[in-house]
Amino acid sequence: MADTFASDDAAVDDGLAKIVTGMLERVDDLGDSLAELIDSAAGEHRLPLEDLHASCRAELRNVLRALAGEAPLYTTIGASTGRRLAQKDMPEAVVVTGYRMGFRHIWELLIAEAEATGLVDDKGLVAAASSIWRFQDIMIESAVSGYRAAATARIRTAAQEHSALLDALLTNRSLDLGMLQATLDVLRMPRYGWFAVLVAELPSAGPPALARTEEALRRSGFHSVWHLQADAQVGIIQLGRPGQLEELAELLEGAVTRRAGLSPVYEDLYLTGAHRWCARAAMQSRGAGGRSVTVFDDHLVAVAAAAVPEIGQRLAGHVFGPLDELPQAERKVLIDALETWIDCGGSVEETAKRMYCHPNTVRLRLRRIRKHTGRSPADPKDVAELCLALYALRQKPAAADPAHRGTALAASRQRGR
Template sequence: MVDKDISTLATALLERVDELAKEMTARIRSGSRDYDVVPTEDLEEACRTHLTNALHGLTAQVPVDTAAAADIGRRRALQNVPLPAVMRAYRVGVRYYWEAVALEAGSTTPVASDKLVAAASAMWGLHDSITEAMVSGYHDTVAQRLLASEHERSALVEALLDGRSMDADVLWSAAEVLGVPRTGPFTVVAAEVPQIGRQALPEVAAVLSRRGILSAWRLRPDLQLGIVYLRTSRHLDDLTEVLRQHAEHRVGVSPPYDQLSHTGDALHFAKVAMRSGDAESNAVTVFDDSPVEVATAGAPDVMARVATKVLGPVEALPADERELLLDTLDAWYGCGGSADKAAKLLYVHPNTVRTRLRRISERTGRSLTDPRGITELVLALRAVRQTPKAPSSKPAVTTKTADG
């Protein structure tokens, strides 16, 4: 219900809307430096639009135009005006608007106080509708910009990982968009995904950012890949710690490199490092820290033949006995060739470890006191561990253990 006196008052103010818009603009500018980026003509137009909209609402001549408010919200988002500053500007604007209404009601167009109270209630309802539309437009634009920015980042990461040729200017632009310096050291991370379309390391960029580590990531069908800036030597340790805390499958970390143009080469090393971990584990392998493992993973076809030649007699054993022997060899090697340490790791007696190692030597013909024999067994073991096992539908068969 629109009162005749209120409608008359609103009509009188509409005749002065340009004057009111200029004064509202001045008040908003004086209260916030965030609006320095908004051209005066733009701000005056927005004030004029909102004043006209609000006054027409009091006259009931036209419905409230929330689309105009949404458009203004989009403009402010594109101008990078913080949303809290926009909200403050709206509060300043509505306060001035009501001052103008009250002043008019007390002078040239008298309105009874009860009618003015009713108009105030209508005004706040109108203000809520306009503000909600503005915020909605603002958020939509921010979301679109973030999505476009993420697409751009993802495309640049993909181009760098593919090793595409880029001139210096393009590389500098890529560094700026990715939020990393133009020179390193950098490293590439390659992580196996749990299944197609799922991230191997969800939220990893945010987790690293909280530690002061900059990174950019790309999801491929089989891998999640990242370019990480190592500002300090400590950041590599922090990176591997985060990866070990969050990895569900194998992860590889390349050697550090200084130029973004070498990212494609680093990706190759990261993949090799990833493949060097046990296929059924969530191992995080740093290329430079694991020379034996990465050497094995670097030539999978060759090492598969070596594994068959060296460990074939052990692989031919029943599954449970075979795994017992291989686990013992793995533990013994990991403990620096100490049967006592391996026994503690496996929760068995040291003599049990020695018995199992002797069976491996007997079946393979390789001595675990001969450097050459140890080398061949270890390389073959790494090749076996790095190969994913095919799923089997056969039930497990219980046999005697390798301890006799």
């Protein structure tokens, strides 16, 4: 929109010009009366009277000078008013109503002056009305434009501030007590209570399901705040009591669309950074237990394999690298048998039921695992290595690092088991 608007109408009626000029001579008093009128109708949305009076005087002077043909209509004044009112959290509808009241007030003053002086006939009043309503539309448009630009900037600034504070809380970077309190104020959370962190993997395509997850939590009485990171969405969730973690996990299981990790419950928001690490490690364990949401405390072995992935992958390469000598289908059968046996608590009979085979077949496969890996399912230390290596392998199927396969195979043969 241009900064000014010059009417393309014919020259202003002499009588109208005289009336408007007279009004300009007492514009401050007229502006004050308009301010009092707007203030009386403002209800709960009131501006400081000094600001309102100054604004009404400036707006009225701008419109009257344009109406008298002395100057163009300065739309920048309306835009400035709109921006200022947005910064004061004044609703947009109140801004528009104020302008309409102002222009109606100008029209009523013109009619009263015309009747009192006889300087303007009906034809002149019709022309004046046309200009007034056109000016009203222009000024409202400029004010709303300025208002929305300022409101958008405020939202963007608030979002950036919210994101920066939340990032500081999640990482504990530069989080002194002053910043912690500012963060709590923005997040509308107390420092002490019962909290859990959720880290959920972003979908491969489409927008993250932040809003849907937050709405599901809100409906169930959980307050949460969310932060979108490069590879995950992170939520801090406030619980009503410490025993709600299982209920929360069940709720999230139906709300998240990708794998996710849930931290243990903690009582001080200052500790959020450490629990975000726990939640991320749980997420990286890739759905331990066959669920989308992995609770940190429920799958500590799987989480341990994911917590330091470099060590986990090296272990997986050492343990399962020798199986690469076998055909791919045979390798898969042995690893599936081991995984099922672990899930069945070491029961050969239960493993046979799940795999639809004879128990002796399971025993044969376990003996072959011992032969190729050098780890015995009967030795507790070896079982621990097999479990950790299996979880690491499931987290990254290509875990057996080719650089270590020769070393792993040689070590297996040296053990002679």
